[in-house]
Amino acid sequence: MRWYRSLVAYLDERERGEALALFRIFVGLALVVDLGATAPDGVLSAIWIDIHHGGYRPLGFGTFLVQALGGPTPTVIWGLFGATVAAGLAMIVGLGGRFTALIAAQGFLALSGLNGHTRGSYDALLSNLLWLNVLANGTATWSLDAKLFTGRWSTDRLVTSWPRRLGILQLVLLYFSTGLHKISAHWTPAGGFSALYYILQQPSWHRVDMAWAAYVYPLTQLGTAITWAFEVGAPILLFMLWRERRRGRRNNYRRWFALVGVLLHTGIFVFMEVGPFTVIIWSLYLCLFTPDEVRRLFDATVYLSPAEGRSCSSA
Amino acid sequence: MRRIWRHLRVPLVALHVVAIGLMATPDPGPGLQRSAWKNPTVQAEIQAWAERLNGFGVEVTPKALEAWAWARAKALHRLRDRLVRPFRPYHDYVGIRQPWNMFVAPHRNPAVLGVDILVDDEWTPLYRTRSDVYDYRRAFFDHDRIRAMLFRYGWPSYRHTYNDFARWLAKQIAVDVPEATKARIFYTRYRTRSPDEVKDGTEVKTVRDQYVIFDLAVFRPEPSP
Numbered sequence: 407m408r409w410y411r412s413l414v415a416y417l418d419e420r421e422r423g424e425a426l427a428l429f430r431i432f433v434g435l436a437l438v439v440d441l442g443a444t445a446p447d448g449v450l451s452a453i454w455i456d457i458h459h460g461g462y463r464p465l466g467f468g469t470f471l472v473q474a475l476g477g478p479t480p481t482v483i484w485g486l487f488g489a490t491v492a493a494g495l496a497m498i499v500g501l502g503g504r505f506t507a508l509i510a511a512q513g514f515l516a517l518s519g520l521n522g523h524t525r526g527s528y529d530a531l532l533s534n535l536l537w538l539n540v541l542a543n544g545t546a547t548w549s550l551d552a553k554l555f556t557g558r559w560s561t562d563r564l565v566t567s568w569p570r571r572l573g574i575l576q577l578v579l580l581y582f583s584t585g586l587h588k589i590s591a592h593w594t595p596a597g598g599f600s601a602l603y604y605i606l607q608q609p610s611w612h613r614v615d616m617a618w619a620a621y622v623y624p625l626t627q628l629g630t631a632i633t634w635a636f637e638v639g640a641p642i643l644l645f646m647l648w649r650e651r652r653r654g655r656r657n658n659y660r661r662w663f664a665l666v667g668v669l670l671h672t673g674i675f676v677f678m679e680v681g682p683f684t685v686i687i688w689s690l691y692l693c694l695f696t697p698d699e700v701r702r703l704f705d706a707t708v709y710l711s712p713a714e715g716r717s718c719s720s721a
Numbered sequence: 722m723r724r725i726w727r728h729l730r731v732p733l734v735a736l737h738v739v740a741i742g743l744m745a746t747p748d749p750g751p752g753l754q755r756s757a758w759k760n761p762t763v764q765a766e767i768q769a770w771a772e773r774l775n776g777f778g779v780e781v782t783p784k785a786l787e788a789w790a791w792a793r794a795k796a797l798h799r800l801r802d803r804l805v806r807p808f809r810p811y812h813d814y815v816g817i818r819q820p821w822n823m824f825v826a827p828h829r830n831p832a833v834l835g836v837d838i839l840v841d842d843e844w845t846p847l848y849r850t851r852s853d854v855y856d857y858r859r860a861f862f863d864h865d866r867i868r869a870m871l872f873r874y875g876w877p878s879y880r881h882t883y884n885d886f887a888r889w890l891a892k893q894i895a896v897d898v899p900e901a902t903k904a905r906i907f908y909t910r911y912r913t914r915s916p917d918e919v920k921d922g923t924e925v926k927t928v929r930d931q932y933v934i935f936d937l938a939v940f941r942p943e944p945s946p
Contacts, residue, residue, distance in 0.1 A: 410731070417730050447860040449867060452889065462889030463882050470814070515816040523873050523882060524866040527823050533816030534741075541737075568734060576741065583745040583821040590826030591769035604827030607913040609851050610872040620919035681865030 420564035422697040423546035424704065427500065429573065430507070430544030432689030433535045434497030437510055440532060440682040441491050441517070453524045454483050454517055463521070471516035478520055486513055497539065500549020504540050511536035528683040534576055535690060542569030573693030574647070578640045580687075581667075585637030593634050599627040601634075611678045629673070636666055664694050737817075740808040745819040748801055749794035752825075756877045758787065761912070762829045832875030832908040834862070835929070838894065838901035847898070858893070875908055880931070887933040895940035905934040 444450040455461035456468075456478040467473040475482045490513030496506040514536060518529040543565040545551040552561045591597035592604060603626040606616040619626055646659035668691060675684040692700070757763060764783075767790070771783040781789075805812070812818050833850035836857065848857040850871075861867060874883040887906040894904045911927040918925070 413731055414727055417734060418727055443864065444866065447858070447864065449861060449864045452861075453866060453870070457885065457889075463885040511816060521870075523879070524870045526865065526869050527820055530816075530818045530820050533818070537815050537817055568730075572734070572737065575738065579741060579745040579819065580821050583747065583819060584823050586747045587822040587825050590766055591773065592766075592827050596773040597769055601824070601827050603916065604829060604913055605824055608828055608831050609833050610828075610831065610868050615851075617914070617919050620914075620916035623916040679863075679865060679868070681869075 417566070417568045419567045421567045421570075422701065423543065423561070423563060423565045424548065424697040424700040425692060425695055426542050426544045426565055426570055426697075427546070427548035428700055429535075429542070429570065429689060429692045430500065430539055431498055431548070432685070432692060433532070433539055434494045434510070436532060436682055436686045436689055437494035437514060437536065438491055438498065439685060440528070441487060441494065441514070443682070445487070450483070450487065451480070454478060454520045455480055463523075465520055469516045469519040471512055472520060483517070483520075486516060489513055490517065497544075500545040500551050503543070503545045503551055507536060507539035507544070511540055526681055526683070528681050528686050531580065531683070531686050531690070535573075535686065538569055538573055538576070541572070542566075570693045573690055575644070577687075577690050577693065578644055580690075581637040581640035585634060585640065588634060588637070593630060599630040602626045602630040606677060611680060613677055613679050616677065632666070633670060636670065660694055664691055667691060736808075736811070740811050741817055741819055743801075743804050743808060744812055744817065745821060746801055746804075748798060748820075748822070750798045750802075751820075751822065753791075753794060753798060754878045758791070760830065760876070762826065765829060766826060827913075828872075830910055830912050831872075832910045832931075834871050834874075835907050835909055836890065836894070837905045837907075838898055839903035839905075840900050844905070847894070847901075847904070857897070875910075875931075883931060884933060888935065891933075891935035891937060892940045895937040901937055903934060903936055905932060907932045 444453075451460055452462050454465075456465045457463055459479050461478070465478045468478040472478055472482060472486065475486065490510055493502075493506045493510035493513060496502050497510055502509075511533065514529075515533050518525060518533070546563040546565045547561045548559060552563075553559050556563075588601070590601060592601035593599070600623075603619055603623055606612055606619050606626065640663075643659065643663050646657060650657050650660075668688070671684050671687055674680060695703075752758075767783045767787050771781055771786045774781050774786070834848070835846070835850070836848040836855075837844045838847045839845075846855040848859075848862065849855040850862070862871070870886070873879050874886060890906060891904045894901060907929050908931040909927050909929050911925050914923060914925055917923075
């Protein structure tokens, strides 16, 4: 039962709360941005309210929470929208701990699940990250909760590391799964690595007309190959983190992974309109960094002085 | 209490890991529609893979490959469904679905929405996808949820809900454009150009379909006597 004792000890490991606090702030921000964008221009009323009350299609009784509240009527939907956005704002400032994360998670799940035809993968990703915030103690520091309970915005309180590690696992699963789904010949040499070029020609997703990509076609081929290899090779990150832990010294793989991933999503953000996906996935990248690294970055940018005496933790 | 929690946490975290791991396995279910497989984009994929396999010495026709892929996809979908079923309540009530089938294949034959209105017995363009000229409710149509929806409605399996949307849109037009007497909503399909075709300036043929025409008078209140 040595493995079991190791597992118990692994799940009991603790670290300072900065990384999870930053994760909480970004997820709250992503939620507010995502939902906030549906309010103007009549999008929310059209897609999440039943046809009998002004929406464009029948939504039945709606998701279980909407059903419990009385169905997809304007009062219920706008009320739920308000409560969820308020919970998202509370997450940003760090008020209410896991409880506000739970309200945000359930509110978002109820709204985004109402109309499957207007849903994107980013909805599922955001739901997952909200649930991780329910599991994690994200308001131990850099939060209104910390200020209320200790009198300071920043505390040294330790939190369990496993929710952040579940975030890393989620990131790897997302990439690996999406890589396995890419069965089109266009993603492989059989289709000349032309997937990225042709995706950029789809009017549903591009930001501006991308016909000019024809003149840099070899670059799009390289981008296709890198994207596919990065996604399918994502589990290597888990192996390298395990190796890092076993050897007790850092390797640079995690940073290279983050660099390639962030560049990839920056490219997507610049050339394509895929909703709040980029913001949401960037918040998941924060889980790759230890609290010491987050703290060092914070100190370097805010106080312009190095951090001292931080506890050591592994990714 | 803390001692008990340390041990209780192990199966709970394990449950979460197994649940998201199983849910992340590729699910061919959303694409298992015969009508969708008839789309030129899908047919071109099957053709490309058949040619590649023939190149490797595996003799297979596109038709045989399609039949094989359909059977395997159904079997995989059934197996995955059985494995995932016990975790379904956890996925559904907590929101940990893992639908990562993103950009599985580029859509070589996209369909874009267009709207015309009849004013003084003449059809005039009101909206064209991503047009800066015919930009009726542009902010609405440009929202990512609406773009995702319109992308889906270009596929035949969504025809019924497309009609619901077209009817809703006609109601909005009846209010927003009082001079219009009719509205016609449709999709324009075309094949995306290859890099060489773009450089040569080759034009591609466009086809309009999924026409729905509405008399806008039915959506306007009767004038009071």
